[in-house]
Amino acid sequence: MTQPFLMQFARQCNTKNKFETDSEYFYDEEADMIRWKNDNENPLLIDSLQFFNGKGPKNPPSTKKCELESGEDQKDRRMWN
């Protein structure tokens, strides 16, 4: 089948398209935020990010544009199709 012209420029995204629920994070229903599974106290992930280059989460969920998040474009309409 003929591929669209732009497909020759397609690159694989750096991150998977689904969040891995068995990762080192969990959503805390009480806090309404994500926590980092830590041996000691499960801090909020946003409070742990600054430790990224050392003691913090190994693979924090990315908010970075270069990670090609699917969320960059708003897809309220077509994501439901």
Next chain:
Amino acid sequence: MILILTNKWDISVDFVIKQLQSAGVNYLRLNTEDLPNLSSTFNFPNFEFWVKKKEKEIDLSKTVKVIWNRRPGLPFENVSNKKNGVNRFVDNQWFTWIESLQLIPNVTWINNPTANTIMECKPRQLFLADKMGFSIPKTIISNDILEINDFIIENKKCIVKALYSPLIKENEVDKFIFTNSVSQINGLEKESVQLSPSIFQQSINPKIDYRVTVVGDEILPVKIAVSNDFLEYPVDWRTIETGISYQLCHLPKGIEQLCKEYVRENGLLFGAIDLVEQDGIYYFLEINPNGEWGWLQYPNSIPIADSITRLLLHYEKG
């Protein structure tokens, strides 16, 4: 009350949630994965819109002042075989439920879903930017190889990008199409060009890229600074992973004003605009009406969560 429509793994929203909690503001975070676990009833006449979460029953029709349409996803987001017919049926019922939130009176949406959808259309974005007084690159949107090649000859250097979202959904890892340079297209590619229209634009390079986030009346322009190590400025800075920094800056007052007006006059309260500057001229490239900003908040310390929190509080207080 502030209603936040998003998903569980939206870490960007956590930056705002934390501030709302510190301010002691009444809010409700609805994660779309959990919609099938939610108890909800709305009724007519005498419209009421009840939801039950964490033992609390709330009539959204009487309490909600502002809805942050942040990043709603699908119910069953993490369930395998989610594309089966029954799950699709359930998705569609919930989609209509979310649409129905627009019936709640006297609510400010950030952003209104209809305005978001309308402003996702890149040709419309360019048309309106031109009309409002922005400079825009010379552009054609075409699937006609002859027209495209003529345009490329005329403009010498051109770029090509997708007309709609450049994301290709795959089973595990998605694909993404950046903006790319393009030169004369070989006639053998006629069929692939014809298959779907693309955006071809005059290349503006060398350039300085800006990401301008507008949040209500606030504006946070960020200069994308690329290291001098690059022999040629990249066509799409998103392809660079090192040697790039993001600096909060000011733009000429007229350009900042134009960005704010563009967002406001197109029915939005939030918008992430991409501009490039060359020889003192600022060109409008596009707007992401519900663009991601978490990557600016962290690790780049651009305080967008603060601006969003202020905007939510402003409308919550009426």
